[in-house]
Amino acid sequence: MKTTIKSLVLAIIFILTSALGFSQNKKENNIDDSNIALQGYSAVSYLDMGLAQRGTKQFKTIHNKIAYYFTSAEQKEKFDKNPTKYLPQYGGFCAFGVYVGAKFRVDPNKFVISNGKYYLFLNDLEVDAKQLWISEKEPKLIKTANKNWKSLRSK
Structure with a gap:
């Protein structure tokens, strides 16, 4: 009985902290319910090419629980190596x-x-x-x- 209550309490804590984390992401980042950064535009294209280019799901990465889309595997790799540079x-x-x-x-x-x-x-x-x-x-x-x-x- 104690194990079940403890498991339930831990599950509730996990759910609440996950929800708070997502809520904080929405406060600190300009994202909607899709949780996609930059409305799907490539963060790497802005800095490396000086262009606003829409990325694709095919070249997607998750950083701090937010999805980022890129135009190529090379862009995704650049972002993954140094995400802070491209935020x-x-x-x-x-x-x-x-x-x-x-x-x-x-x-x-x-x-x-x-x-x-x-x-x-x-x-x-x-x-x-x-x-x-x-x-x-x-x-x-x-x-x-x-x-x-x-x-x-x-x-």
Whole structure:
């Protein structure tokens, strides 16, 4: 009887911690219920080619419980060797949004590469966040966005 209760308690703890981990992933990363990063675009294509290219399930990897798609086995291998290098800034949320203190979904085709990192931006008909980012002093924006991200990442 004690073993059954103990097993049940352990199972509940496991389920709760797994759910909390997934919930945290959704807070820190711009993913939907599919749990796919970058809406299926290849993280390696952004940095290595300067292109937004949609990856495929055939070349998929899991990093921190999030799926990443790539255009080739070579890209997948590069990511697997050094995932931190290829992760989007601010969990893939709009960089300008993080700068102003908010999280916004992005258009994977709107991005800027700077100093070996890439920043994604929302696509809004009234506000061109990418253009605002480019027209401002980027180091100042990055400094403020990095500061804001410390508190935003868990919200």
